[in-house]
Amino acid sequence: MALKRPLPALMGGVSLSVLVSLGALAxxxxxxxxxxxxxxxxxxxxxxxxxxxxxHVTPARPGTFGDAVEALRPALLQQARETPAPSAEEAATRESVTEGRAPVTDLPASNHEALERGRPLMRQVLAATHAESGGLPEDLRPLSGPETSRRDALLQALRHVVEEAALETRLLVSRGEADQAVDTCVDTLALSRELALGGGLLGQRLSATGYGRVWRACADALDAASLARKREAISQLTRLQEGFPPVSLTLHEEAVAAQLHAFRDLLSDEARAQLPPSWFDAPSLPGALSRRLQWRQWVEDADRLLAVADQPAEDRRRSLEALEALKRGEFFRQAEALAVRLSPEDVEALDLRALRSEALIALTEVDVARAERGQWPRALRTRTKSLMLKPVDENEAHIRSCVQGMMPDPLVVTADGPPALQQVRDVP
Structure with a gap:
């Protein structure tokens, strides 16, 4: 007769097995x-x-953009220290003049003087965009190290150059020097593009902001330029557009940097010795066990995000919503990596930059087609379907966005004629 195990012993064996399994899983x-x-x-x-x-120019200059800017760092930082911050009223006036909402005569004399003093350095920075390869100075990259003061100072100086160059474009247009204005604005767009190459999300944001600051002045310059300069600009703008890095690469940079910031103290001594020297210092933080779980979660979250980041806008929106729903259904989630996420504001800014890039190309192509054939083209030849062309009469056509809120005011293109008539303006 088989011996019967007491129930407590049987339950104890089951419990032990479960604990062993859970322990192995943990x-x-x-x-x-x-x-x-x-x-x-x-x-x-x-x-x-x-x-x-x-x-975007031929011939290209040897070297990288980062090397060229590094050589200009002392002058850029000195100029930033010596330039007083504008008042809110002064900043608003500069923005209105740059975007064409106010006449150039509204610009204070002090702004003209500051632009005159900074013009040689501004042109040197713009010329750096002619380098044969992109890439930022090392300390502008997310993996440069945990200390960010040097990065922030140089980025602020480069942002100032973008604003000055956008204003310079507007002043050149107002003086009738349209071809030179196109040279300046295309280089300014190139500078904004450079900030996105290896600069992480911060670089992408500054890039989108730079495009927003210069594109209206650039549109006026392109419309007023000579036919030959317009043809050249189409090729240049297309090459600039092709040079933007995928969003997934930017998020990958941020994900790796976030892990170094948060978890490098969990690395073995041997592994930490293989990091760049700026990351060697790694004070131990409490909660090592829970932080190891958090590390794994951050990597899994980043992998899911990178897999959908480069999808078309509508597909990406649905995928991001699905990822958020997946997170809500997971138990025992740790705090998330705030730097490794694609916020609605970031999505909108990057989509708007892409739309503005397409709009400038479309505007120039339409203007060239009208000059060559004597009539407006029937449709735009853009990569996106969110822009459409609507001729008003033989001398005027509108370029509109189909996406509500992205470009509420259409671009108005007028057929080439006397310089005073070659304008692009906002329609209320």
Whole structure:
């Protein structure tokens, strides 16, 4: 007769088996060897990454944009220190003049003087965009290190150059020097593009802001330029558009940098020694066990985000909503990596930059077609379907956005004629 096990003994065996299984599962989740190895590989890859992109001028200058700007760093920082911050009223006036909402005569004399003093350095920075390869100075990259004061100071100086160059474009248009205005505005767009190449989300945001600051002045310059300059500009603008990095690459940079900021103290001494020197210092933080779980979650979240980041706008919106729903259904989630996310504001800014880039190309192509054939083209030849052309009469056509809120005021293109009539303006 078989012996019957007492029920408590049987339950104890089951409980022990469950505990062993849970322990094994927890051990697998708490192990970070694979995460450590992956992080080191990605740091090495991104640290040594190059940023080739189409050059918008011929011939290109040898070297990289980053090397050229690094040589100008002392002058840029000195200019930033010596330039007083404008008042809110002065900043508003500059913006209105730059975008064509106010006449150039509204600009205070002090602004003209500041632009005159800064023009040589501004032109040197714009000429740096003619380099044969992109890439920012090392300390402008997300993986440069935990200390950001040098990065912030140089980025602010470059942002000032973008604003000055946009204003310079407007002044050149007002003086009837349209071809030179196109030279300046195209280089300014190129500078905005450079900020996105390896600069992480901050670089992408500054890039989108730069496009927003210069594009209206650039539109006026393009419409008023000679036919030959317009033809050349179409090729240049197309090459600039092709040089923007995919959003997934930007988020990858941010994801790796976020791991270094938050978890480098969890690395072994041997692994930490393989990091760039700026990351060697790694004070130990409490809660190592829970932070290992958090590290794994951050990597999984980033992988899911990178997989959908480059989708078309509507597909990406649905995918991001699905990812948020997935997170809400997961138990025991740790705090998320705030730097590794694509906020609605970022999505809108990047989509708007793409739309503005397309709109400038479309405007120039329409203007050239009208000059060559004597009539407006029937449709736009853009990559996006969100822009449409609507001729008003033989001398005027509108370029509108089909996406509500993206470009509420259409661009108005007038057929080439006397310089005073060659304008692009906003329609209320």
């Amino acid at each position: 051990y697998q989740h708490l192990r970070t060897n694979a995460l450590e190895e992956r992080l080191l590989r990605e740091v090495n890859t991104l640290t040594h990454a190059e940023h080739p992109r189409p050059v």
